[in-house]
Amino acid sequence: MFKKRQIRKNGLLAQALVVSAGRRSHWTSNEYQKYDFVLEVRPEDRPPFRATLRQQFSIMERKPEEAELVPVKYDPQTHEVVFHFDGDARFDLEAMQARTARIRWETLQRQEQGNVPPAGQGASPVEALERLARLRDSGAITPEEFERLKAKLMNGL
CATH class of the missing domain: 2.40.50 (OB fold (Dihydrolipoamide Acetyltransferase, E2P))
Known part of the structure; x- marks a missing residue:
C-alpha cells in the first residue's frame, strides 16, 4: 500500500x-x-x-x-x-515568484521597445481586455476572476 x-x-x-x-x-x-x-x-x-x-x-x-x-x-x-502543486503558480510560492519576475522582465522589455505604456499610463479598454484574457489563458486568474474583472472594466467605460 x-x-x-x-x-x-x-x-x-x-x-x-x-x-x-x-x-x-x-x-x-x-x-x-x-x-x-x-x-x-x-x-x-x-x-x-x-x-x-x-x-x-x-x-x-x-x-x-x-x-x-x-x-x-x-x-x-x-x-x-x-x-501535486510543484511548479503550479497558483499554489507553489516559488513558481509564483518566478512567474512574477518573468512577467516583470517581459513588461520592462516591451516598455523599452515602446510596445507597452509605462505604469500609470492607462491602456485602452481593448488592450486591458486582451491582457485579462492572456492572464486567464495562462492560469494566472480563474475564469470567474476574469469575468468579474471584465465586468468591472466594462462598467468603467
Whole structure:
C-alpha cells in the first residue's frame, strides 16, 4: 500500500476536479487548518474516479476551491490521492515568484521597445481586455476572476 510520501514520489500524474472543499473544523490551535476535499480524478489513460483527501494548509496558503482543476498524483491500485502543486503558480510560492519576475522582465522589455505604456499610463479598454484574457489563458486568474474583472472594466467605460 502506498503512503502519501510514496505517492508523491512514485504516483501517477493526473488532473482532478475539486467537487467539494470544506474546512474540517473551525477550531484551530495554531496556524494550520485541515480541509476535506472530494476530487474527481481524471487520468489520461484510465477511467475517472472519485477520491477523498484530507489536507492541512497554513491559514495564509491558497487552497483549492470547488470547480477548480488541480494537479494530483495517485496510486492506481488504491486510488489514494495527494495534491501535486510543484511548479503550479497558483499554489507553489516559488513558481509564483518566478512567474512574477518573468512577467516583470517581459513588461520592462516591451516598455523599452515602446510596445507597452509605462505604469500609470492607462491602456485602452481593448488592450486591458486582451491582457485579462492572456492572464486567464495562462492560469494566472480563474475564469470567474476574469469575468468579474471584465465586468468591472466594462462598467468603467
